Amino acid sequence: MLFIMLLMMINVVLDQSFKALSVHNILNKRMDEQFAEYTDTLKYLSLGNSHNCVNTYLLEKSFNYGSPSENYIQSYYKLKHILEHSGKKPEYLLLQADISTYGAKIADRYEYNSYWIKYIDYPELARIKNDRQVLTKWLEGKFFSYAGNYKDVQLSIVYRIKIKTLEMHNGFRPHRDYRNFAEEPNRQQLAWDKAHLFSTPGVYFDPTIKAYFKKILQLCEDNGIKVYLIRYPVSQEFYTEETKIVPAGKLYPEVERIASDYSSYLGTLDYHNLFFEHPEYFFDPDHLNIKGSDLFTLKLADDLRLLSR
Amino acid sequence: MLFNSLEYLLFLPLVVILYFTFPAKWRWLLLLVASYIFYMSWKMEYVILIAFTTLVDYLVALKIGAQTVKRKKKFWLILSLVINLGMLAGFKYLNFFADTVNMFFNATGASPPFSLYKILLPVGISFYIFQSLSYTIDVYRGYKKPETHLGKFALYVSFFPQLVAGPIERSTSLLPQIHQPLEFDEARLVSGLKLMLWGFFKKLVIADRLGMFVSYIYENPGQHNGIPVILATMLFAFQLYCDFSGYTDIARGSARLMGYDLMINFNRPLIARSLRDFWNRWHISLTTWFRDYVLYSLPYIHQKKVITWKVHRNLVITFLLMGFWHGAAWTFIIFGLFHGLMLVLEAVAERPVALIYERTGLSRFPKIKNGLGIFYTFTTLTFSLFFFRANSLTDSDLLMLKAFDFSNTTASIRLLLRNNELIFGILMIAVLLLVEQYHDRHNLIQKIASKPLALRWSVYIGFVFFILLFGVLHNQKFIYFQF
Numbered sequence: 001m002l003f004i005m006l007l008m009m010i011n012v013v014l015d016q017s018f019k020a021l022s023v024h025n026i027l028n029k030r031m032d033e034q035f036a037e038y039t040d041t042l043k044y045l046s047l048g049n050s051h052n053c054v055n056t057y058l059l060e061k062s063f064n065y066g067s068p069s070e071n072y073i074q075s076y077y078k079l080k081h082i083l084e085h086s087g088k089k090p091e092y093l094l095l096q097a098d099i100s101t102y103g104a105k106i107a108d109r110y111e112y113n114s115y116w117i118k119y120i121d122y123p124e125l126a127r128i129k130n131d132r133q134v135l136t137k138w139l140e141g142k143f144f145s146y147a148g149n150y151k152d153v154q155l156s157i158v159y160r161i162k163i164k165t166l167e168m169h170n171g172f173r174p175h176r177d178y179r180n181f182a183e184e185p186n187r188q189q190l191a192w193d194k195a196h197l198f199s200t201p202g203v204y205f206d207p208t209i210k211a212y213f214k215k216i217l218q219l220c221e222d223n224g225i226k227v228y229l230i231r232y233p234v235s236q237e238f239y240t241e242e243t244k245i246v247p248a249g250k251l252y253p254e255v256e257r258i259a260s261d262y263s264s265y266l267g268t269l270d271y272h273n274l275f276f277e278h279p280e281y282f283f284d285p286d287h288l289n290i291k292g293s294d295l296f297t298l299k300l301a302d303d304l305r306l307l308s309r
Numbered sequence: 310m311l312f313n314s315l316e317y318l319l320f321l322p323l324v325v326i327l328y329f330t331f332p333a334k335w336r337w338l339l340l341l342v343a344s345y346i347f348y349m350s351w352k353m354e355y356v357i358l359i360a361f362t363t364l365v366d367y368l369v370a371l372k373i374g375a376q377t378v379k380r381k382k383k384f385w386l387i388l389s390l391v392i393n394l395g396m397l398a399g400f401k402y403l404n405f406f407a408d409t410v411n412m413f414f415n416a417t418g419a420s421p422p423f424s425l426y427k428i429l430l431p432v433g434i435s436f437y438i439f440q441s442l443s444y445t446i447d448v449y450r451g452y453k454k455p456e457t458h459l460g461k462f463a464l465y466v467s468f469f470p471q472l473v474a475g476p477i478e479r480s481t482s483l484l485p486q487i488h489q490p491l492e493f494d495e496a497r498l499v500s501g502l503k504l505m506l507w508g509f510f511k512k513l514v515i516a517d518r519l520g521m522f523v524s525y526i527y528e529n530p531g532q533h534n535g536i537p538v539i540l541a542t543m544l545f546a547f548q549l550y551c552d553f554s555g556y557t558d559i560a561r562g563s564a565r566l567m568g569y570d571l572m573i574n575f576n577r578p579l580i581a582r583s584l585r586d587f588w589n590r591w592h593i594s595l596t597t598w599f600r601d602y603v604l605y606s607l608p609y610i611h612q613k614k615v616i617t618w619k620v621h622r623n624l625v626i627t628f629l630l631m632g633f634w635h636g637a638a639w640t641f642i643i644f645g646l647f648h649g650l651m652l653v654l655e656a657v658a659e660r661p662v663a664l665i666y667e668r669t670g671l672s673r674f675p676k677i678k679n680g681l682g683i684f685y686t687f688t689t690l691t692f693s694l695f696f697f698r699a700n701s702l703t704d705s706d707l708l709m710l711k712a713f714d715f716s717n718t719t720a721s722i723r724l725l726l727r728n729n730e731l732i733f734g735i736l737m738i739a740v741l742l743l744v745e746q747y748h749d750r751h752n753l754i755q756k757i758a759s760k761p762l763a764l765r766w767s768v769y770i771g772f773v774f775f776i777l778l779f780g781v782l783h784n785q786k787f788i789y790f791q792f
Contacts, residue, residue: 003766010770014778136315140782148782154729184721192532193724196525 018146048096053293064171097161097229100198107206113141181282191237238285374455405637478595491568501565510556513780516551582682623648673769
């Protein structure tokens with residue numbers, strides 16, 4: 001009995017330490033704090049994962065609420081939480097709609113549950129996904145945040161050594177810049193690796209992702225929020241590899257067809273090939289670096305200005 | 310309900326607690342119910358199959374026991390063989406046979422005669438059918454008296470810790486234990502937990518981590534070449550070992566919590582000095598099954614003289630069948646055939662090799678000789694795994710070709726060195742080998758147990774949290790569940 005109690009005590013210490021020290025938890029919490037403190041008019045709210053590179057210094061009245069590895073499931077619950085609890089409502093939602101957003105692998109990514117536990121309704125998710133294992137993610141987030149998260153520990157150390165400052169402005173954090181994709185000796189192989197990390201042949205539009213995509217659009221429609229789907233810039237190598245796995249010709253029309261059913265949907269802004277000729281604007285195959293995200297945001301801001309006229 | 314799932318970690322303690330609170334007389338019933346619940350957690354309908362196998366072999370064994378005429382005994386045995394192997398063939402091999410015939414017809418330009426059916430392989434069918442069959446054969450051979458208690462026999466066939474992937478227990482070992490349930494023994498409980506912990510380390514920290522890299526190469530056979538392909542195949546040997554022996558440790562540990570001893574299934578096979586040595590150490594419950602019920606049943610004596618070529622032929626047949634047991638695919642058949650032929654080659658070459666060792670003076674350096682043996686065995690095993698792991702013969706051919714294409718080696722190595730998971734996995738293999746080596750010589754568990762309480766507990770607690778932190782907790786299936 002004493003042994004079990006000791007195990008439980010150590011578990012609490014490790015769980016709390018991880019929650020307090022993990023770099024992703026720190027960043028996500030800071031983002032929440034900044035959102036709570038945000039008092040300006042919220043014209044643009046962008047949601048999505050780390051490919052979301054909207055620089056909020058350059059896009060006025062915007063908040064970048066994208067979290068690492070965020071999928072539509074998480075985006076939906078976060079948006080729902082914002083609308084129900086924060087008293088803030090964006091005019092436009094900039095929703096990530098990359099080719100890699102819709103696959104089965106993305107639907108199965110449940111990382112950083114200790115952060116997401118306050119947003120996600122796990123029983124509802126388990127029901128929609130028809131997967132009881134989802135409930136263990138709740139347990140993990142609540143009591144065992146560190147379990148299996150050795151990568152986050154490692155990343156936390158790397159971030160502190162290589163990035164040092166964890167600067168953030170209205171949710172936007174300048175991307176890692178200690179590497180440049182243009183200098184990689186085997187760009188195609190790196191792109192292949194990354195593409196296979198996100199996508200898998202066969203299921204290009206996961207049913208759970210599809211369900212939550214509809215839920216996001218419905219939520220926006222119910223709350224009078226206009227939606228732009230954004231395809232963020234990726235390297236040419238990455239897109240080539242992705243389209244070998246995902247049939248873009250089938251996926252994009254299907255996404256478009258679903259979105260068109262909702263009056264909240266305004267259109268898709270497609271920047272996937274914006275920097276095909278500029279690998280130097282990328283940190284890795286699918287993440288822009290600081291210069292890349294600045295140039296992209298300027299273009300996005302211009303386009304949004306034109307569209308809102 | 311996987312061993313590495315939360316459900317099992319709740320199910321097992323509940324069963325153990327109930328087991329020791331139940332009257333000894335009824336414990337078999339509790340375990341039987343628990344075993345059926347465990348099996349039904351995969352797919353409820355397949356419980357009918359295990360119940361049917363149980364009933365058939367229970368009745369057949371009683372019939373065999375009641376007969377005095379050998380011919381009649383044989384009839385009942387054949388009936389059991391036909392029913393059990395027929396079920397196995399129907400669920401596991403039907404599509405393979407149909408597909409093979411279709412391929413032949415396609416090649417000749419004729420339209421294929423069979424349509425393929427979508428059959429989901431019942432979990433553990435190859436294991437429990439073999440376990441049940443071994444009982445009927447033992448009864449037929451007179452090694453075992455027929456079991457009269459249907460419930461206890463049903464528990465023997467379905468005992469949950471070893472139901473889905475073995476060890477394939479013999480009735481002579483497990484049934485007597487079911488008849489004599491043990492009282493609660495703290496030492497056994499602790500020892501069972503330690504064994505389970507070691508199993509979880511092998512599965513979650515090593516096998517599932519290596520599995521990510523191996524899948525990355527093997528699921529995309531045309532994409533990689535040279536060192537990554539060779540490394541993935543070598544690491545697959547460790548993945549397979551850690552996955553399966555990890556499963557066995559958890560199974561044996563779970564059974565030990567309730568006082569049952571399951572047989573040892575692995576004995577450090579990756580340090581085997583010959584393929585013969587390897588098969589004496591790897592999946593022991595299966596290899597001894599094939600030895601006792603297939604190899605020894607094949608004729609090899611003529612006029613009271615052992616015919617060497619027949620012994621060799623039998624070996625090849627047995628290994629061919631053992632390969633086929635693993636799965637309904639040509640890759641497994643070739644895997645089995647390759648091992649059978651290599652074992653024959655080893656037997657033929659035994660004397661010439663010994664002579665070479667003698668002449669070169671290497672026989673005076675046993676460490677070098679053993680090292681060469683381990684190198685040969687591991688290399689041969691790794692080569693055969695090209696077939697075992699690949700999804701098809703086309704894939705295995707492609708991977709073998711790619712393995713010897715060393716273009717872009719520098720870039721490949723650079724990418725491999727950036728793969729922290731891979732490096733950590735290899736480091737953990739080194740830890741595993743060192744711990745196994747040390748345990749073999751000094752009994753590590755006993756050594757830790759003899760340390761002061763604070764130190765002992767620190768080791769156990771540290772190990773638990775090490776697994777929790779560094780384990781790959783994605784509920785990855787055990788490789789042998791598919792067989």
